[in-house]
Amino acid sequence: MADVNRGNRPLSPHLSIYRPQLTSMTSILTRITGNALIVGALLVVWWFIAAATGEVAFNRANAVITSWFGDLVMLGSVFAIWYHTLAGIRHLIWDSGRMLEIEKAERLGLIIIIVSILLTVFTVIVL
Amino acid sequence: MSFLTDRKRATGLGSAKTGTQHHWHMTVSSVALLGLIPLFVFTFGHILGAPYAEVVAYYQRPFPAIIGILTLLVGFMHFCGGFQTMIEDYVHGFARKALIIWMICLSYSAAAVGVFAIVRIAL
Numbered sequence: 001m002a003d004v005n006r007g008n009r010p011l012s013p014h015l016s017i018y019r020p021q022l023t024s025m026t027s028i029l030t031r032i033t034g035n036a037l038i039v040g041a042l043l044v045v046w047w048f049i050a051a052a053t054g055e056v057a058f059n060r061a062n063a064v065i066t067s068w069f070g071d072l073v074m075l076g077s078v079f080a081i082w083y084h085t086l087a088g089i090r091h092l093i094w095d096s097g098r099m100l101e102i103e104k105a106e107r108l109g110l111i112i113i114i115v116s117i118l119l120t121v122f123t124v125i126v127l
Numbered sequence: 128m129s130f131l132t133d134r135k136r137a138t139g140l141g142s143a144k145t146g147t148q149h150h151w152h153m154t155v156s157s158v159a160l161l162g163l164i165p166l167f168v169f170t171f172g173h174i175l176g177a178p179y180a181e182v183v184a185y186y187q188r189p190f191p192a193i194i195g196i197l198t199l200l201v202g203f204m205h206f207c208g209g210f211q212t213m214i215e216d217y218v219h220g221f222a223r224k225a226l227i228i229w230m231i232c233l234s235y236s237a238a239a240v241g242v243f244a245i246v247r248i249a250l
Binding site: 024030034035037038041042044045047048049051052055058059062065066071074078081085088089094123126127 | 129154157161164167169171173175176182183186199202203205207209219237241243245247248
């Protein structure tokens with residue numbers, strides 16, 4: 001009799017009914033940036049193995065990674081890597097039991113968004 | 128009971144069984160990457176776009192080469208762990224196992240290719 005009411009019972013609220021919050025959005029962005037970095041990482045690995053192979057192979061890989069497409073991936077990767085790094089610091093702070101109150105967690109979220117953008121601009125200017 | 132540490136008491140519990148160890152590995156690699164990532168961004172970013180001879184000469188120097196090797200190794204292992212968590216959240220059944228195995232193989236392969244390349248340039 002356990003399954004008698006399956007499909008017609010009250011369920012706990014899921015993602016779809018929540019208004020977006022800074023905490024959830026910054027958490028989702030952490031996952032997206034971390035996993036999206038595979039694209040840039042594989043491009044970088046290709047660039048290294050091409051450089052180890054020889055000049056012809058290197059020029060081919062280098063042309064792709066410095067093309068408009070490569071620039072776009074690298075710009076995105078720079079933002080992703082700074083954002084994910086700062087979000088990681090936030091997790092280390094949370095793991096130590098600090099800053100878990102909602103206002104403090106939201107303030108941290110705002111800080112990592114702003115600082116990651118500033119670091120991205122800084123990196124683009126310096127390099 | 129008082130002879131057990133908190134960590135020992137938690138190990139093996141939870142639906143993932145080895146979740147404590149997974150979390151610990153992610154913590155260790157994240158702290159390592161905290162130092163490695165800025166160094167890699169500014170060494171790799173510095174030489175990216177330079178001609179072949181300059182790139183080879185740059186990665187023959189110990190510091191950029193060691194930073195590159197460590198970043199690729201630790202980075203791909205950290206990626207592997209994070210990807211596994213994402214798959215465990217969203218994908219179920221056979222596809223879950225297949226994706227996790229595929230991404231573990233890809234991570235080790237990419238790390239091996241990258242490390243081999245830098246070692247070959249450097250030596």
